[in-house]
Each structure stands twice: as structure tokens, then as C-alpha cells.
Amino acid sequence: MTSSQLLGFTTFAYLAASIVYIAIFVFRAKKLGLAASLLILLGFLCNTGGIALRWVESYQMGVGHAPMSNMYESLVFFAWSIAIFYLFLEFKFKNRLIGAFAVPFAFFSMALASLTSPDIKPLIPALQSNWLIAHVVTCFVGYAAFAVAAGLGIMYLLRSTSVDGVKEKNPDSLLATLPGLKVIDDITHKTVVFGFLWLSAGIITGAVWANSAWGTYWSWDPKETWSLITWFVYAGALHARFTKGWGGKRIAWLAIIGFVAVIFTYYGVNYLLSGLHSYGSG
Amino acid sequence: MQKNKNEVWAFFSSVKLALFTFFVLAVTSIIGTVIQQGKEMQYYVDTFGAGTAKLFQLLNVPDMYNSWWFISLLVLFSINLIVCTIDRFPNIWRLVHLDNLAMDVGRIVKMPKRQAFSSDLPVAEIAQAVEGVSSSWHFERAEKDGGVLFAAQKGNWSRLGVIAVHISILLIFAGAIVGSILGFKGSVMIREGGSVKQIYLRDANNSAMPLDFELRCDRFELELYDTGAPKEFTSDLVVLQDGKEVLKKSIEVNDPLQYGGLTFYQSSYQPLEDGYAIEIENETTKVSKKFFVSPGRPIKWAEESLDFGITNRMGPYAMGRYRHKIWFNDASQKPIEFWTEEGKMVIVERPDTNYTFSIRQLYYTGLQVTKDPGVWFVYFGCAIMLLGLYVAFFLSHKKVWIYISSEESRSRLHLSGTSNKNMIGFENDFSALTELLEQNDSLKLTRE
Numbered sequence: 001m002t003s004s005q006l007l008g009f010t011t012f013a014y015l016a017a018s019i020v021y022i023a024i025f026v027f028r029a030k031k032l033g034l035a036a037s038l039l040i041l042l043g044f045l046c047n048t049g050g051i052a053l054r055w056v057e058s059y060q061m062g063v064g065h066a067p068m069s070n071m072y073e074s075l076v077f078f079a080w081s082i083a084i085f086y087l088f089l090e091f092k093f094k095n096r097l098i099g100a101f102a103v104p105f106a107f108f109s110m111a112l113a114s115l116t117s118p119d120i121k122p123l124i125p126a127l128q129s130n131w132l133i134a135h136v137v138t139c140f141v142g143y144a145a146f147a148v149a150a151g152l153g154i155m156y157l158l159r160s161t162s163v164d165g166v167k168e169k170n171p172d173s174l175l176a177t178l179p180g181l182k183v184i185d186d187i188t189h190k191t192v193v194f195g196f197l198w199l200s201a202g203i204i205t206g207a208v209w210a211n212s213a214w215g216t217y218w219s220w221d222p223k224e225t226w227s228l229i230t231w232f233v234y235a236g237a238l239h240a241r242f243t244k245g246w247g248g249k250r251i252a253w254l255a256i257i258g259f260v261a262v263i264f265t266y267y268g269v270n271y272l273l274s275g276l277h278s279y280g281s282g
Numbered sequence: 283m284q285k286n287k288n289e290v291w292a293f294f295s296s297v298k299l300a301l302f303t304f305f306v307l308a309v310t311s312i313i314g315t316v317i318q319q320g321k322e323m324q325y326y327v328d329t330f331g332a333g334t335a336k337l338f339q340l341l342n343v344p345d346m347y348n349s350w351w352f353i354s355l356l357v358l359f360s361i362n363l364i365v366c367t368i369d370r371f372p373n374i375w376r377l378v379h380l381d382n383l384a385m386d387v388g389r390i391v392k393m394p395k396r397q398a399f400s401s402d403l404p405v406a407e408i409a410q411a412v413e414g415v416s417s418s419w420h421f422e423r424a425e426k427d428g429g430v431l432f433a434a435q436k437g438n439w440s441r442l443g444v445i446a447v448h449i450s451i452l453l454i455f456a457g458a459i460v461g462s463i464l465g466f467k468g469s470v471m472i473r474e475g476g477s478v479k480q481i482y483l484r485d486a487n488n489s490a491m492p493l494d495f496e497l498r499c500d501r502f503e504l505e506l507y508d509t510g511a512p513k514e515f516t517s518d519l520v521v522l523q524d525g526k527e528v529l530k531k532s533i534e535v536n537d538p539l540q541y542g543g544l545t546f547y548q549s550s551y552q553p554l555e556d557g558y559a560i561e562i563e564n565e566t567t568k569v570s571k572k573f574f575v576s577p578g579r580p581i582k583w584a585e586e587s588l589d590f591g592i593t594n595r596m597g598p599y600a601m602g603r604y605r606h607k608i609w610f611n612d613a614s615q616k617p618i619e620f621w622t623e624e625g626k627m628v629i630v631e632r633p634d635t636n637y638t639f640s641i642r643q644l645y646y647t648g649l650q651v652t653k654d655p656g657v658w659f660v661y662f663g664c665a666i667m668l669l670g671l672y673v674a675f676f677l678s679h680k681k682v683w684i685y686i687s688s689e690e691s692r693s694r695l696h697l698s699g700t701s702n703k704n705m706i707g708f709e710n711d712f713s714a715l716t717e718l719l720e721q722n723d724s725l726k727l728t729r730e
């Protein structure tokens with residue numbers, strides 16, 4: 001078994017899990033709940049195994065390094081983070097309907113990864129740092145939370161169309177099976193808060209790494225700047241909530257806008273702008 | 283504080299202003315990621331036209347993150363943060379130190395989170411027993427309104443988390459300012475075997491700045507992967523103070539040298555046009571010596587009566603390496619010529635003894651030099667920020683009260699509590715305490 005096979009299998013497991021989670025929601029097929037959970041768990045285990053195996057393989061090739069150094073590896077790790085974060089949410093809130101809005105992100109990430117080159121490349125000197133690992137891990141845990149928060153934001157906006165003030169328009173409608181608006185709003189907020197802490201840590205570890213490699217902790221390169229923009233968006237969302245009592249649709253939209261900024265930071269900057277970061281070559 | 287509460291103060295302490303600044307900073311920051319920074323004016327004229335380029339120059343767009351208006355935004359942001367913190371601090375401090383026993387009993391017994399019990403025991407006895415209950419809450423006691431009030435709290439300091447986060451941002455800014463005033467950035471190239479006493483600042487005219495020590499590079503090594511991609515750059519550096527070696531260190535890309543407040547980072551390298559290091563060892567006596575050689579120049583190793591030199595070269599071959607033709611003569615006066623490859627050892631057989639001979643390209647090592655006395659403020663600020671965020675987000679200020687009084691013929695015990703956030707977590711704490719009291723035999727409580 002190679003890591004590529006294992007990760008290929010992961011992609012299918014996440015696809016299958018996404019389909020089943022969506023089916024649970026769309027066809028009210030509660031009975032499929034266990035199957036969905038097992039599929040995502042299976043995907044997660046394969047994902048974990050794939051990352052571990054890839055790590056081992058890189059050592060066997062004599063260019064050993066943690067598998068977090070290029071676009072492919074970061075997408076694989078992104079999917080892993082989304083999966084574990086979602087599993088945690090499902091365990092904590094005992095609700096599988098969130099899966100329909102969160103698990104597809106894990107699949108998309110793996111699908112995108114399969115479009116980039118999976119070759120294990122040796123690390124250039126600047127990337128040979130433990131701070132890099134800390135940087136990637138913290139950023140992607142944050143990004144995963146923001147992905148799920150965006151999914152929850154979409155869920156909230158859909159759900160809100162079925163409610164008139166506080167009254168259900170039609171208690172039998174499909175959307176009425178989703179958790180109540182207050183519950184979604186609360187989980188979205190908690191998820192954003194969690195992501196914000198990790199994004200902050202991600203920016204900080206990135207700065208420390210840059211300082212140890214180049215002697216500058218902040219150089220306003222496009223990737224850094226975009227991560228700061230993302231940080232401002234979420235800081236704005238949090239303050240609007242804490243002090244102005246914003247909630248509901250506005251926070252749902254901000255969760256979505258924030259995630260668009262995340263995607264741009266992560267993906268857009270590499271392909272549309274130029275800078276120091278090395279992921280673009282993937 | 284009253285006189286401060288004028289409109290200006292209100293403006294600078296408002297969160298509305300903070301939201302506005304977040305928004306404006308986020309949006310304007312995009313500009314510098316889309317328009318290339320730090321190019322010559324001509325570039326902007328060619329790309330955007332003369333009129334737009336003029337406007338760019340006016341707004342300092344080519345260096346927008348240091349422009350007057352962007353810095354002003356950051357200043358506004360800082361003032362907002364400072365004023366807001368000063369404005370809110372007294373209230374937060376008050377909440378941290380609030381005397382919970384002074385709270386009105388009428389309010390305590392009506393808290394949204396509450397549980398009432400009744401008991402046949404007299405009030406004093408229940409109060410006695412409550413003091414004996416061991417829980418993670420440390421209760422304080424007061425006689426109040428004819429009954430007995432107990433109060434306890436956890437995490438009151440967590441209210442300061444927000445302040446820590448806000449101050450951490452100011453610390454980071456302070457560090458950046460200290461760095462930009464007292465620090466500098468520069469660079470220097472040192473030839474292998476050579477040394478420098480000055481560096482060149484990264485300013486408009488690359489002015490030279492003398493060092494108060496000498497920095498020598500004994501060796502630079504470029505390691506490549508099989509693919510030809512760089513694996514590691516290493517420079518063996520030596521710090522000399524009045525000609526004496528005071529510090530030696532091999533630096534790599536992620537591992538700089540620090541001395542005298544300066545940090546030297548491995549950043550680049552450049553092969554010398556015509557500089558090679560030749561190492562020769564007498565295989566019999568094991569005496570060896572290293573020479574810095576230019577092609578076409580004869581070299582003498584007097585002790586060994588050797589003459590040699592590079593007479594020709596071919597290449598470059600794989601990984602930019604050359605082959606060199608060497609002219610070699612010893613005391614026997616029977617000169618020979620042979621080809622050698624960079625990085626490979628050659629054995630030169632001579633009548634008296636054999637020599638091992640190797641040749642290597644010499645490099646300049648490129649060092650980035652920085653002095654940044656502010657970086658520790660920045661790191662300290664970062665640590666405080668993470669700590670503060672954790673406290674602000676995940677810890678909460680929880681309070682519980684127990685009020686025991688006699689009502690009609692029986693005693694009643696009211697348990698109530700609040701938390702400033704994480705109500706779900708608090709509810710667990712609260713029910714644990716409820717059960718603890720209920721199951722305590724010496725209290726003899728019945729839930730109402």
C-alpha cells in the first residue's frame with residue numbers, strides 16, 4: 001500500500017460520506033446516520049494513514065520531511081483537519097445534519113489535491129524548519145474551522161428562509177428538520193471563535209518562522225497580507241457580535257465572506273499574485 | 283471620568299470606529315497585494331499610464347504599507363484601542379473585584395439559573411453543614427437579611443483576557459516601532475577565506491555601515507539534491523575582535539549567527555569568477571595545505587617544493603561544475619598535467635611520494651544582516667495575544683450563591699448562579715453542585 005493509494009481511497013470515502021450525509025438531510029433518512037459516521041471515520045483514518053505513510057515514504061526517499069510542504073500536502077492536511085473538526089462537532093452536538101454542510105469541504109479539498117502533483121519533493125533550505133510545521137498545522141486547523149463555519153452559515157441562511165419571525169412557515173418542510181436558528185447561530189459563533197484562535201497562532205508562527213529564516217517577521221508579502229485581511233474580517237465579525245449583538249444572518253454572511261478570504265489567502269494568492277510562499281509550484 | 287466623556291472621547295472609544303477601521307484596513311491592504319510594491323516609477327507609468335502613476339506617487343502606492351495614510355490608519359487603530367481600553371478598564375476591574383456577598387438577596391434568589399430546597403433543620407445548622415461540604419467552590423459567608431449567604435466564584439480574572447489581547451496588539455506595534463527606529467537591515471557578501479568590517483544598509487544609496495568587529499567566512503558549502511535543487515547553504519563564520527577569534531558558528535538558512543546585537547542570516551551565495559580552493563596532502567607525511575587559487579597563476583608550496591596551477595577548464599557540466607586541467611611539478615622536476623573534476627579527489631603519483639589533490643569552486647556567501655531590538659516586544663506581544671485569546675474565549679467568570687433562611691415553619695436553601703459565557707459548561711457545574719448539596723446527608727434537603 002502506498003500513500004497515494006490510501007489518499008485516493010480517502011477521497012472516495014469522503015465523497016461517499018458527503019453523499020450519505022446529504023441524503024440524510026434531503027431524504028430525511030435518519031437510518032443512514034451510522035453509515036455516514038462510519039464513512040467519514042473511515043475516510044479520516046485513511047487520511048491519517050496516508051499522511052503518516054507519506055511521511056515515512058519521504059524518509060525512504062532520503063528527502064525526509066513532514067508532509068506539509070506543498071499544495072498537495074497542505075490540501076490533504078486541510079481535508080484531515082476538516083474531518084477531525086467535523087467529527088468533533090458531531091460528537092459534541094450529536095447532530096448529523098451539519099455533515100451535509102461540512103463534509104463536502106473535506107471531499108473538495110481532496111479532489112483539489114488530486115489535481116495537483118503528488119510527487120514528494122525535497123525541501124529547499126528555507127522550508128527546513130520546525131516552525132514551518134507549526135505554521136502549517138495551526139493555519140489549517142483554523143482554516144478547517146472556518147470552512148465548517150461557512151457551511152454552518154449557508155445552513156443558517158437556508159434555514160432562515162423557512163422561518164417567519166420566530167414561527168415556522170411550514171413545520172413539515174425539509175428545512176424545518178434542520179436545527180433551530182439559535183442553535184446554528186451559536187455553533188457558528190463557537191466555530192469562528194475556535195478558528196480565530198488558531199488563525200492568530202498561524203499568523204504568529206508564520207512570523208516567527210520568517211524571522212528565523214530571513215530576519216523579518218513581517219514583510220507585507222501578499223500571502224501575509226491576505227492572512228491579515230482574513231484576520232480582520234473575523235475580528236470584525238467577533239466584535240460586531242460581542243459589542244453590537246450582531247447575530248443571525250449577518251454573522252452567517254460574515255462566516256461565508258471570511259471563508260472566501262481564507263480561500264483567497266490559501267489558494268488565490270498562489271495563482272493570482274506573486275510572493276514568497278512556495279506552494280504555488282504545486 | 284465625567285469630564286472625559288465628551289464627544290471626542292466617545293468617538294475614539296467606540297467599537298463602531300473599530301469596525302470601521304477593521305473594514306478600511308482589510309480593504310486597503312488589498313491594494314498592495316494587487317499592485318506590485320517597490321518598483322521603479324517607470325514600471326507604474328508603463329503599466330498604468332502616466333496619470334495613474336502620478337496619483338500612485340501622491341498616495342505612495344508603490345510603498346503603500348509605509349505610506350502616510352496607511353500608517354495614519356494604524357495610528358487611528360491604536361488610539362482607538364488605547365482609548366477603548368482605558369474607557370472600559372474601570373468597569374472590568376470592578377467586575378473582577380466585585381464583592382459577591384454584597385449582592386441583593388432579592389436578585390440572587392431570582393437568577394435564571396437557580397434551585398430551591400427545603401429542610402427541617404434550623405438555618406444555623408444547615409449553614410454549619412454547608413461549610414463542611416467540600417467542593418471546588420470556595421465559599422465566603424455573611425449573615426444577611428436574617429439568613430445566611432454564601433458566595434463563591436471562579437475565573438474572575440478571566441475578564442482581563444480581553445484586555446490582554448488588546449494590549450498585546452499595542453505591544454506588537456511598539457515592537458515594530460522600536461525595530462524601525464533603533465534597528466536596520468543590511469547585507470554583505472564575504473568571499474570564502476575573506477573577512478569584512480562593514481555591511482551595506484538597505485537604504486536608497488546602500489550606504490556602508492562599519493561593524494565594531496570583523497567577520498570572516500572560512501568556508502561556504504552548497505549542498506544539492508540529486509535533482510540539482512539546493513539542499514542546504516552553510517557558511518562557517520568566525521567573529522574576530524581585535525584579530526582574536528571570539529565566536530565561531532556554522533550558519534544555515536534557518537539558523538543564523540547572533541553577535542553584538544546583530545543577526546547574520548544565510549541568504550544567498552555567488553560563485554567567484556575565478557576563485558578555487560585547492561587542497562593537497564602528502565600521502566606519506568600526511569601534511570596538507572589549502573590554497574586559494576585563480577586560473578593561470580602559478581602557486582608554490584615551498585615546504586614541499588611543489589609548483590602547480592590551473593591551466594585550462596571545460597564545462598560547466600551537471601550542477602554547474604567544471605573540469606580543470608592542472609599543471610603539477612615537484613622536486614623531481616618532471617611536470618605532469620591532468621584533468622580533475624570539482625569535488626573529486628585525485629591521486630597524483632610522483633616518484634618520491636603520492637599526493638591527494640582536490641579542487642573546489644570558491645563562493646561568496648551572501649548574508650542578510652539585521653538589528654531589531656524590537657523583536658522581543660513583538661514576540662512577547664504574540665505570546666500575550668495567544669494567552670489572552672485563550673482566556674477570553676474559553677474561560678468564564680462563574681459565580682454561585684447559597685442563601686439559607688427560614689420561611690414559614692421550614693428552612694429554605696436557595697442555590698443560584700451565573701456565568702458571563704459558556705452557559706452550557708456552567709450548567710454542568712451547577713447541576714454538579716446541586717447534586718452535591720442534595721446528596722449531603724447532614725443537610726437533609728428536598729428539592730422544590
Ligand code: HEM
Pocket residue numbers: 235239242243295296297300359362363366370444447448451671674675
Ligand atoms: C485586531 C485587533 C483586535 C483583536 C484581535 C481583538 C480581540 C478581541 C477579543 C478576542 C475580544 C473578546 C471578547 C470576549 O470574548 O468577551 C474582544 C472584545 C472587545 N474588543 Fe477587541 N480586539 C481588537 C481590536 C479592538 C479595537 C480596535 C477595539 C476598539 C474599540 C476593540 C474593542 C473591543 C471591545 C469593546 C470588546 C468587548 C469587551 C467586553 O466584552 O467587555 N477591540 N476583542
